[in-house]
Amino acid sequence: ARAGHEADLAAAEAVLAARPNDVTAIVWVGRRLGYLGRFREAIATYTRGLALHPGHPELLRHRGHRWITVREFARAEQDLAAAAAACRSIADAVEPDGQPEPGRPPHGTLHYNVHYHLGLARFLLGDFAGAERAWLDCLAVVGNDESRVAVTHWLWCVRMRQGNRAGAAAVVAPIRADLD
Numbered sequence: 001a002r003a004g005h006e007a008d009l010a011a012a013e014a015v016l017a018a019r020p021n022d023v024t025a026i027v028w029v030g031r032r033l034g035y036l037g038r039f040r041e042a043i044a045t046y047t048r049g050l051a052l053h054p055g056h057p058e059l060l061r062h063r064g065h066r067w068i069t070v071r072e073f074a075r076a077e078q079d080l081a082a083a084a085a086a087c088r089s090i091a092d093a094v095e096p097d098g099q100p101e102p103g104r105p106p107h108g109t110l111h112y113n114v115h116y117h118l119g120l121a122r123f124l125l126g127d128f129a130g131a132e133r134a135w136l137d138c139l140a141v142v143g144n145d146e147s148r149v150a151v152t153h154w155l156w157c158v159r160m161r162q163g164n165r166a167g168a169a170a171v172v173a174p175i176r177a178d179l180d
Contacts, residue, residue: 005035021052023059030062031098034069042066057086061114068117073124080118084137087111092141111141112151119154131158145179 009032016025026049033042046063053059060083067076092111100106115138122131135158138151152171159168 002036005032008032009036023049023053023056026052027058027062028098030066034066035098039066039069043070055082055086057083057090057114058110060086061110061117064121065113065117068121068124073121076121077118077125077127080114080121080134083114084118084134087114107144107146109141109143112138112143112147115141116147116151116154119151119158123154123158128158128161132162149175149179 009029012025012028012032016022016029019025026045030042030045030049033039033045043063043066046059046066049059050056050063060079064076064079064083067073067079087110090110092109094106095108095110095113097104097106097108115134119131119134119138122128122134132155135151135155139148139155142148142151152175155171156168159165159171
């Protein structure tokens with residue numbers, strides 16, 4: 001598996017070498033580095049991309065995710081909050097899976113992933129009210145049952161942390177066994 005990930009990284013780096021200003025190429029090099037556990041290198045890749053494309057929501061989203069990975073939650077929250085603000089003025093788009101499963105279409109979108117990870121960063125910082133707001137924004141853009149269940153889980157967790165048992169029960173009420 002590692003050899004496959006290394007080959008994927010080499011291919012992504014070749015694309016980036018040919019198109020050094022291309023946001024998608026920058027994102028994929030960062031993602032491929034992350035799949036190899038090279039998180040700080042991924043952060044550096046996104047940082048270089050942000051120097052070329054300041055405030056770009058995709059680059060902020062992915063760097064924010066990697067800040068969470070390396071447990072720098074305040075930096076993650078800053079990037080993801082900026083990405084959420086930028087998402088207000090752009091259309092949502094499906095994010096391709098980096099490690100797709102045969103027969104399973106991608107289920108994440110830029111807006112979903114920004115709000116989901118923003119909620120996570122805030123939760124990890126102990127900002128439960130902020131996490132709840134982010135996950136409610138996330139729930140508003142959810143497009144499939146798998147994503148709905150994931151964000152609902154976190155909403156339940158944050159409401160329980162806040163002592164809001166009725167709110168926690170309300171958020172899980174729509175979850176049924178027959179969801180996809």
